[in-house]
Amino acid sequence: MFHIQEKQIQTAFRDLVRIRFGVEAEIVIEQPKQSSFGELALPVAFQLAKALKQAPKKIAADLVEAAGAMPGVASLEVAGNGYINVRFDRGAYGAGLLAGEGEQPAAAAGKTVVEHTNINPNKAAHIGHLRNAVLGDTFVRMLRALGHQVEVQNYIDNTGVQVADVVVGFHFLEQKTPAEVAALIAPEEPGSLRFDYLCWDLYARTSQYYKDHPEALAWRAATLHEIEANHGPLAEMAHLVADAIVNLHLATMLRLNIQYDVLPRESEILHLQFWASAFELLKDRKAIYLEEEGKNKGCWVMPSSAFRGEGDANEDSKVIVRSNGTVTYVGKDIAYQLWKFGLLGKDFYYHPLTRYTDGHDVWVSADTPQPRPAPAFGKATRVYNVIDTRQSYLQDVVVAGLRALGFDAQAEQSIHFSYEMVALSPRCCADLGIELSEEDARRPYVEVSGRKGLGVKADDLMDKLIESALGEVASRHPEDNPVAQQAVAVEIAMGALRYFLLKFTRNTVIAFDFQEALSFEGETGPYVQYAAVRAGRILNKLEERGETLPDFRAELSREAMARQLENEDCWQVLLAASRAGSALERAVTAGEPAHMARYAFQLAQEFSNFYQRFKVLDEPDRERRTFLLWMTEFFALQLKRTLSILGIAVPAYM
RNA sequence: GCGCCCGUAGCUCAGUUGGAUAGAGCGUCUGGCUACGAACCAGAAGGUCGCAUGUUCGAAUCAUGCCGGGCGCACCA
Known part of the structure; x- marks a missing residue:
């Protein structure tokens, strides 16, 4: 109700200013400092003072005079040095509320995609992940309350380094078979450590092992290779781990009343060769080029001019395709972003993963045709990526990719919904029994680290x-x-x-x-x-x-x-x-x-x-x-x- | 080195995009429960908005320069 009244007055004054002074002005509406000043305050007169070469007070008086009676408004007053204060007709306002005016939001055109959560499926979720999911979910609820059509995506990197490292832990450090890992996922005896917690510890241990034995990084490479080829016991184990942990993450988020519509997975982006299509586009439109000299020789790179500011002295281009022919994270993200807007010319197949108790289904991407018809995912007119602020640079590169391809409108509608990290206060570390280095103890807070197993x-x-x-x-x-x-x-x-x-x-x-x-x-x-x-x-x-x-x-x-x-x-x-x-x-x-x-x-x-x-x-x-x-x-x-x-x-x- | 963010009450944070006397919560102090149950309410104390110049009718907010803190800038994701 309040904002309807607000808008009416805003348009009324915009017209008034145009008619009276022949000027187009953005009508700013404020809440008066003191409630005794009325319900709304307009500082228009200050804005116009310079252009009209008149005292704000006089302009305000002119406008009030010209306005006359307005619906729902009891009085207009000039106050201070030129504020126009608006008092509502209280009886009319109350009656309006009673009649239920202004409750229906106007439906907005187009679909908005909000991508959030995006936790690597290799360990339990921590508070940093919760901030992401709660921010994303709340923003989704806000948009929906305004009548927007919103699709919630939760991207699953099930083929990445983090999953690989847990597989390395199981296979190389603990010599476990896929069957034994499966047994850990669904343990027979009650009271055993839940799988995502177990992986939390294992991931930290594997990371520490790399530190002490750098040669063990060869295990990671071998594992990644097998995951990409999608066959063998390591690949099998990666699927087991990632799928199990995705389910646990969904359960964790459901406790907070957070639901998703679709889970696009990295494995399908690979198998359906989303990247190949994006690569062709990028090459065709000369958004990237094959570097022939320097440290990036043999790589396909995006020139820094595409994503850096004019005055930026840093000339480093961004590698999109490595010299060994594999694509970087940013490259895959460009392909994914293109898909979100329906610009890739490809789509996933889908199958329902789970159904929430309210009957809503979560779908997950698949690489082969599926029996059940799925809703139309993607094809958004606007995309919000809820990602922490440390990835601003990479998000800039993704948007620059769209722009370099000529998709300016979509680049404009790609919004990095960034947020700062959740860190641990020194007192919190003490509560958790975490020993801090002397350097860390002096800091105002300590960063959460999955690699170190440091977090709540x-x-x-x-x-x-x-x-x-x-x-x-x-x-x-x-x-x-x-x-x-x-x-x-x-x-x-x-x-x-x-x-x-x-x-x-x-x-x-x-x-x-x-x-x-x-x-x-x-x-x-x-x-x-x-x-x-x-x-x-x-x-x-x-x-x-x-x-x-x-x-x-x-x-x-x-x-x-x-x-x-x-x-x-x-x-x-x-x-x-x-x-x-x-x-x-x-x-x-x-x-x-x-x-x-x-x-x-x-x-x-x-x-x-x-x-x-x-x-x-x-x-x-x-x-x-x-x-x-x-x-x-x-x-x-x-x-x-x-x-x-x-x-x-x-x-x-x- | 370059880029982005932050600095506001003892502590943790807001501040409606440049507007009227800078606001909350916590903590401290004072007062208020006979079920509309106090997970609450009322009141008090507490400020050089990091510092300095500038822009203008007007600056916590914009610009520039310092000081202090954080985060980025991989053929990792």
Whole structure:
């Protein structure tokens, strides 16, 4: 509702400025510093002052004069040195909300692909992976809430070095056969170490072994070779490992309510020769060339001018095809990016991998035709790649590849949704019993490292959060049955975790700290959940007392609405609650899920304040009580919607 | 060496793209529970927005230069 009003005023003033002054101006709308200034503030007059050579105050007065009466607006005032402050017609605004205006998002044209998670399937997921997945998933929810058609892709590098290293560990270090590895994946005896945890340790051990025995790197090369040829026991083992761990990653992410549509895999990109098609395109359009001298002699390279800035002195080109004829990661990524836009002229085959309990299928790529018809994947008009900021340079090369091929529009719509890493605070390392080198101990934080086995595993963290939440639930509701307690604890724990990962803006390094992540008070997910639960409880209590919710539309006339909203506190609270749409649009435009999280917190704060101040059920005045009940219901709905955009559930009780 | 990011309250972070008196949470201190259950609320203290020039009606925000920290710049992914 709020953003509809906002937009109306924006277009009204754009027209006004054009008619009155003959100028096209971008109308900026702000929230006034103080609520006493009204609901919206327009600094247009300042913008125009220079061009028109007039005082801002005079321009503002002119505009207010020319504007006259506007629908939904009670008054326009010139304030300060030339601000135009807008006050809404409160009765009309309330009536509009009651009528449910402005709830349907306009459907957007085209499909948006969001690629996130992308964990190497060779070990358990850690907190860094969680940040990626939660950011990606939340952004997907935000886009969908705005009416966009979104496809979620999770790229699986099942043929890479990381998987190979775990295979090296099993085969060369532990002399295990594929059958023995399969037994580890589905262990007979309960209580055995889960497979992704086991691989976590093995991967760290293999990495250390390379360090101590550099000659062992030949094992890696041999393994990669066999994986690429796709036959032999090592290749078989690689498939076993990767498939098993992909399943575990899906389960881990599902705990956080994160789902996918399709898993494109590196193995199919190889087998279906996506690269061969991309290579032909790149050669045809002269985007890459065969280097004939220097250190890159014999390689196909992309010239640095394609992806570096003008003034960049670094002249190094980027190798796309190695001198031995194999393609680099970036090359494969260009092919993949082309496919996402439907520009490659090839497609995967697909088969359903699993079905979520809500009936939604996750599909995975296949290299041969499959019996079940699959949805149309790819062919996006816009692509977001959720990848950490350290890969900016490579993402630039991929986009430069599109541009060099003449796909400027698609290059423009290839968005690196970058974010900073999750590191470990020194205190967190101490909690984990990790010994730090003297150099590391002096740093503000320590980088997570899969190779060193240094990090907080996603499932461990979730378990810890659930345990902590369960303690709280059990002490507050000792009478409730353990199954229900557990369910509530899980929702609280996951809410806390998602919120914790979202409250930081994308380019802030999170120095992970158990104490902060485990907090359920203050600016946290549970705080917001608690507000939603309390709103719901008022409505439930009403029913317990044998009453039913009034028919608000029948009982609250526009005049009654205006009367009730004369109360400044009620008005401010209602305004805040109705800003969800506006907050969502701004957050999507800024590409910042953190903004949505912040709005959720503010909304919860407003409600907590309202809850404290107005005793809804004890209110003696009939009209006022009806109004307060309506506000409560409205809050409950807004809180629930906002939380669902953040992927956070509203528990049955708290 | 080159490129990107960061520096805001004791701590952790926001700051709506250049606007009105710089905001939250945590921590500290003071006060508030008889079920609309306090995972909450009210209040207080706490700031040279790293430093310096500049741009203009107006700068935490833009430009330049320093200082301090982080991350990239492979025929690894």
